[in-house]
Amino acid sequence: MHLHYRRRGSMYVMVLGCTMLVTVIGLSALALTRVERRTAEGTGSLIQARLYAMSAIEIGLHRIQNDVDWRTTYPNGVWETDQPIGTGTYTLMGTDSDGLPLDNDEMDPLVLTGIGIQGEAVYSLQVTLVAEETPLEALNTCLHAAGEIQVKAGDSVTVTGAPLSTNGNLRKDGIVYGDAQAATLSGGGTITGTATIPAPPKDFPDPGVLDTYRALATAAPLGITSIEGSVIGPGFTTWGITNPDGVYYIDTTGKDISIKESRIYGTLVVNAPGKKLVLEDPVFIHPARADYPALIVNGNVEFKYKSDVTVLSEFTYLTNYNPIGVPYEGASDPDLGDNYPNEVRGLVHVFGTITFIESARVRGVVLAESTVVCDKANEIVHDPALYTNPPMGYTAPPAMKISPGTWQRVVD
Numbered sequence: 390m391h392l393h394y395r396r397r398g399s400m401y402v403m404v405l406g407c408t409m410l411v412t413v414i415g416l417s418a419l420a421l422t423r424v425e426r427r428t429a430e431g432t433g434s435l436i437q438a439r440l441y442a443m444s445a446i447e448i449g450l451h452r453i454q455n456d457v458d459w460r461t462t463y464p465n466g467v468w469e470t471d472q473p474i475g476t477g478t479y480t481l482m483g484t485d486s487d488g489l490p491l492d493n494d495e496m497d498p499l500v501l502t503g504i505g506i507q508g509e510a511v512y513s514l515q516v517t518l519v520a521e522e523t524p525l526e527a528l529n530t531c532l533h534a535a536g537e538i539q540v541k542a543g544d545s546v547t548v549t550g551a552p553l554s555t556n557g558n559l560r561k562d563g564i565v566y567g568d569a570q571a572a573t574l575s576g577g578g579t580i581t582g583t584a585t586i587p588a589p590p591k592d593f594p595d596p597g598v599l600d601t602y603r604a605l606a607t608a609a610p611l612g613i614t615s616i617e618g619s620v621i622g623p624g625f626t627t628w629g630i631t632n633p634d635g636v637y638y639i640d641t642t643g644k645d646i647s648i649k650e651s652r653i654y655g656t657l658v659v660n661a662p663g664k665k666l667v668l669e670d671p672v673f674i675h676p677a678r679a680d681y682p683a684l685i686v687n688g689n690v691e692f693k694y695k696s697d698v699t700v701l702s703e704f705t706y707l708t709n710y711n712p713i714g715v716p717y718e719g720a721s722d723p724d725l726g727d728n729y730p731n732e733v734r735g736l737v738h739v740f741g742t743i744t745f746i747e748s749a750r751v752r753g754v755v756l757a758e759s760t761v762v763c764d765k766a767n768e769i770v771h772d773p774a775l776y777t778n779p780p781m782g783y784t785a786p787p788a789m790k791i792s793p794g795t796w797q798r799v800v801d
Contacts, residue, residue: 434507435510437475437477437505438477438505438507438510438511438512439505440475440505441474441475441478441512442503442504442505442512442513443505444474444479444505445474445503445504445505446503446514446516448469448481449468449483449503450789452468453518453789457786460490460492460495461491461492463491464490465483465484465485465488465490466484467480468482468483474505475507477505477508478505478506479503479504479505479506480506481501481502481503481504482500482502482503482504483499483500483501483502484499484500484502485497485498485499485500486498486500495520495786496787497520498517498518498519498520498792499518500515500518501515502514502799503515513799513800513801514799515796515797515798516791516796516797517791517792519789519792520787520789520790522779522784523784523785523786523787524776524777524779524783524784524785525591525593525594525784525785526591527591527592527593528736528776528783529551530554531548531550531554531567531769531771532546532548532553532554532754532755533555533591533755533756534554534556534557534756534757534759534760535758536555536557536757536759536760536761537555537558537560538555538558538560538571538761538762539560539562539576540559540561540562540565540576540578540763541563541762541763544563544564544766545564545565545566545767546564546566546745546763546766546767546768546769547566547567547766547767548565548568548569548768548769549567549769549770550770550771550773551568551754552567552570552583553568553569553570553769554569554570554571555571555572556590557571557572557573557760558571558573558574559571559573559575559576559586560576561575561576561579561580563763564578564579564581565578565579565581567580567582568582568585569582569584569585570584570585570586571585571587571588572587572590573586573587574586592785593756594738594756594784598738598782599685599740601781602636602638602656602658602682602685603658603660605634605636606658607631607636607637607638608638609628609639610628611640611642612641612642612644613641613646614645614646614647615646615647615648616647616648617647617649617650617651618650618651618706619648619650619651619653620654620709621635621637621651621653621654621657621715622635622653622655622677622714622715622716623635623654623677625712625714634656634678635654635655635656635676635677636656636681637657638660639659639660640660641659641661641664641688643661643664644661644664645661645665645666645667646659646665647666647667647668647669648666648667648668648674649668649669649670649694650670650706650708651672652673652674652701652710652715652717652729653672653673653674654676654715654716654717656676656677656678656682656683656684656685659686659687659688662687662741663688663741665689665690665741666684666690667690667693668692668693668733670693670695671699671700671701671702671729671731672733673701673729673730674734675734676736679774679780680778681735682736682737682738682780683733683734683735683736683753684733684736684737686737686740687740688739688740688741689742689743689759690737690739690741690742690743692733692745692747692751692767693746694747695731695747695749696749696768697748697766700729700731701728701730702728702729703724703725703727703728704725704726707725708725710727710729717729731750732751732752733749733750734751734753734772735752735753735772735775736754736775736783737754737755739756739757739758739759741757741758741759742757742759742761743755743759743762744761744762745761745763745765746764746767747765747767748766748767748768749767749768750767750768751768751769751770752769753769753775754772754776755769
């Protein structure tokens with residue numbers, strides 16, 4: 390009897406235990422489902438927050454690419470705060486490590502930070518942009534003008550290594566030996582190479598480039614109207630002044646100026662608005678620094694020398710053109726036995742008009758912010774180094790590029 394009751398009691402306990410176990414398992418499964426659902430929701434929110442952070446950075450990149458003055462437009466810090474996106478928000482920041490305004494140096498790197506928020510999920514993403522200098526396309530030409538280029542009837546201009554180019558009309562009454570690019574074309578002459586008409590316009594440097602080089606220059610005596618039989622370089626000048634980079638500023642005080650029978654090993658910055666600089670036989674001008682121009686002229690220029698028949702001779706002009714301080718190809722000497730080419734080398738930048746007369750030769754690039762007239766038979770030989778390694782100030786506004794390997798999540 391007692392044994393029977395004990396068996397019935399044992400079965401009851403067993404059934405009750407199984408029931409409780411099933412209940413616990415069920416509750417645990419329900420709790421696990423809730424945890425998994427919350428985890429999935431949290432993961433989904435974090436994924437959305439990450440997408441919003443990425444979108445914030447893409448918005449920043451778009452604004453930089455479409456605003457040439459972005460360094461002035463935006464502060465060093467927060468650009469946008471809690472802007473709605475999808476079902477969340479984003480914040481965008483642009484920072485420069487020096488803590489100064491973004492426009493204090495156009496070559497400074499920029500850190501873009503995007504913060505995305507979805508519900509309680511927050512995701513911060515960061516990338517570094519670096520500035521890449523881009524040479525002016527005008528430096529990839531022999532001669533580029535803002536206005537009309539005219540090659541007179543019966544005359545010619547030879548361009549080697551790069552095209553003749555203008556943002557305006559090319560009036561080819563004579564012959565262009567080489568390629569040409571222009572907005573429009575007129576005249577009954579000849580272009581022996583490829584003519585690209587219309588060609589995309591090309592930009593000129595910032596107008597402040599003249600002031601940049603003026604600030605680097607040593608001022609020549611005021612009101613100079615003639616440089617004749619002179620030697621000018623970093624360590625010596627006929628004027629008795631020097632500049633370590635060979636940069637000299639000449640203010641003609643409203644008069645024309647001529648240079649002849651002289652060697653200029655440096656950079657001349659000439660201020661002669663409305664007047665002209667005349668380069669006459671013989672003259673040899675080339676920069677002392679490869680990253681500086683040879684000539685910057687606020688005025689008009691006439692190339693009036695005969696490169697094909699005349700040289701700059703020390704014996705003829707009784708002048709030592711490579712004294713100590715003004716070496717030629719790395720050498721100086723005291724004798725009068727050397728000859729030099731009758732030409733200009735390097736970058737020539739003229740804010741006024743240009744006239745080529747006789748048989749002047751330039752080895753480099755010529756930029757004219759007005760019109761150009763080619764008379765007689767002139768030649769320009771392109772120097773590709775001016776495009777691959779532009780002189781200071783002769784680049785387009787730097788493009789901001791993502792620095793490889795700099796994408797990273799920011800965790801507080």
